[in-house]
Amino acid sequence: MTRGKKVAVVMSRLRRCIALDEPWLVALRAILRRIASDEATLVVAAGTAGAEFVRQGATRLGISCESITVPTDAVDADPNLPLRDRLVIGAAEVVYVLTLRAEGNIHQLLRERLQQPHRPVILVDQANLQAESARKDLCERGAETWQPTAGQGVPFARLDDRGTDPLPGSTSARNPVSLLAPLPRDDNWTFLTHTTRGCPGPWPDESFDAYANGLLESRPEADHSPLQALRRIVTQRRLIASGRTIRGGHQVISFTACPLERLPSLHRFRPHRVRWDFEPYGLCLRRDWLLSRGARPVFYGNEASWNDLPEADRPFFQLAVGDSGIDWSVEQEWRHLGHVDLTDVTPDDVLLFVPHFQAAKELAAATTWPITLCPVVAEPEPKSDQ
Numbered sequence: 245m246t247r248g249k250k251v252a253v254v255m256s257r258l259r260r261c262i263a264l265d266e267p268w269l270v271a272l273r274a275i276l277r278r279i280a281s282d283e284a285t286l287v288v289a290a291g292t293a294g295a296e297f298v299r300q301g302a303t304r305l306g307i308s309c310e311s312i313t314v315p316t317d318a319v320d321a322d323p324n325l326p327l328r329d330r331l332v333i334g335a336a337e338v339v340y341v342l343t344l345r346a347e348g349n350i351h352q353l354l355r356e357r358l359q360q361p362h363r364p365v366i367l368v369d370q371a372n373l374q375a376e377s378a379r380k381d382l383c384e385r386g387a388e389t390w391q392p393t394a395g396q397g398v399p400f401a402r403l404d405d406r407g408t409d410p411l412p413g414s415t416s417a418r419n420p421v422s423l424l425a426p427l428p429r430d431d432n433w434t435f436l437t438h439t440t441r442g443c444p445g446p447w448p449d450e451s452f453d454a455y456a457n458g459l460l461e462s463r464p465e466a467d468h469s470p471l472q473a474l475r476r477i478v479t480q481r482r483l484i485a486s487g488r489t490i491r492g493g494h495q496v497i498s499f500t501a502c503p504l505e506r507l508p509s510l511h512r513f514r515p516h517r518v519r520w521d522f523e524p525y526g527l528c529l530r531r532d533w534l535l536s537r538g539a540r541p542v543f544y545g546n547e548a549s550w551n552d553l554p555e556a557d558r559p560f561f562q563l564a565v566g567d568s569g570i571d572w573s574v575e576q577e578w579r580h581l582g583h584v585d586l587t588d589v590t591p592d593d594v595l596l597f598v599p600h601f602q603a604a605k606e607l608a609a610a611t612t613w614p615i616t617l618c619p620v621v622a623e624p625e626p627k628s629d630q
Contacts, residue, residue: 247282250310252336254329254354255294256345260444261469264462267372268294268342272301273400273460274392275340275368280305287312287336289328293350294342300456304400310335325349333357338364340390341382344374351378358385366390370397399462424604425595425614427505435528435595436499436539436578437507438483440473447476448484470525471603477527478596478611483584491550494559497584499539501576504528504597508619524599524618533593534580542577589613 253275255268262269272294279286279302286302288295289312302309312331326349333339333353344351344367357363365382367374369391383389428435446455447468458466465472477483485495502509507524531539543549543557544564553561559581564573586594596611597618598604604615 246279246284246338249282249284249337250287250335251279251284251338251340252287252332253279253294253298253340253342254292254333254350255342256348256350257293258343261442262444262459263469264459264464264467267370269297269459269462270397271342271368271370271373271392272297273398274370274396275342276301276305276307277396278390278392279340280307284338285310287332289314289332291328292326292332296452297456297459300453301400301460304457304460325352329353338366341365341367341387342373344378344382346375346378346381348378351382354382354387355385358382358387364388368392400457400460402461402463403457424601425616427616427619428503428595430503430505433503434531435504436501436531436534437504437526437528438497438499439507439523439526440470440477441523441525442470443468443473448486470523471598471606474525474527474596474598475607475610477586478607478613481586481589483580483586485581485583490559491561491563492558494581495583496559496579496581499529499534499578499580501531501541501578504595504616504618524597524620525603526597526618527613528595528597529584529589530593533589534578534584537580537584539578539580542579544573 253272258268259266276298285308286298287310288299288302290296299309301307312328312335314328314331329349330353334357339354339357341350341354344354354365358365365387367379367382367387367389369389445468446452455466465476483497485497487493487495490496500507540560542560542562543553544562546564550558550561550563560579562572562577565571591613594613596607596613596615598607598615599618599620601617604617607615
């Protein structure tokens with residue numbers, strides 16, 4: 245029992261894009277309910293894996309939290325292990341373990357903890373959480389296990405009485421996906437293409453609390469996959485500009501003039517951005533329609549070109565070859581300065597694309613815009629230290 249004690253919930257690093265059915269989310273809901281029933285106090289520290297979700301869940305259940313702050317002048321005996329994780333594990337009387345990578349930082353710190361007497365470590369006993377070798381190692385060193393009931397891991401109750409899908413227009417439209425639009429050929433390509441990708445963390449216009457609550461409640465709109473990003477665009481009828489990777493921070497929407505049939509040739513994993521470029525989800529807008537709204541082709545150049553450009557042209561500048569040696573000109577990029585309002589776009593001016601029929605079927609429930617299937621090239625997932 246942990247009644248009245250200080251407890252910590254630890255886990256290895258999480259994936260950037262979190263799915264609704266993540267095993268650790270189920271386990272987190274279960275363990276938080278147990279901590280609440282035991283009237284224990286949670287020890288948390290900003291920057292540790294999953295800390296924001298732990299704190300938000302604790303707030304939902306009225307669990308008392310104690311924050312650990314890492315002193316600016318603190319020196320750790322082992323600089324290879326994060327001090328904030330060490331402090332949290334050291335301050336807790338009981339440590340619950342969700343996800344666990346073998347030989348990772350958390351595994352090493354838990355080994356150290358189990359060398360001390362009366363320092364319980366409890367592994368949440370649920371499938372697909374801990375690496376088997378790490379789990380076996382810790383249990384042999386004295387770690388305990390706890391298996392939650394099915395009811396403890398169910399989604400939290402909703403904070404409001406909205407339906408399961410609050411996006412406007414998402415349940416009224418229907419599209420006959422048996423009549424998918426044909427893929428336009430290269431020699432008849434009159435569009436510019438914007439691709440969507442999964443959104444790690446909150447949407448651009450969403451608070452973190454709303455995002456975390458959506459995951460804890462398992463709301464459909466908390467799915468931030470590339471398909472749901474596209475669905476959000478068509479239901480909100482707006483492309484939201486971003487300046488995150490644009491020199492000067494100019495808020496733009498990027499497009500490519502590359503025909504959809506050749507889009508897979510641009511599909512690359514960018515290690516410096518930890519993401520794929522040009523995923524097979526997105527929308528094509530008629531080039532003339534975008535031109536009438538101020539879209540322009542990007543000007544590719546060098547540092548001297550940038551210095552010579554007037555301020556009004558700088559949002560449309562891109563280095564031809566970046567520091568990483570990548571030739572960006574192959575993207576044939578166009579940009580639109582600011583958000584793109586899609587409220588008056590006609591079915592003749594837009595074409596949605598997804599990689600397979602099931603995705604088309606789901607998207608068709610949200611729009612009457614035409615949908616086609618984008619050709620894809622199967623590639624192995626990049627190795628990750630998540």
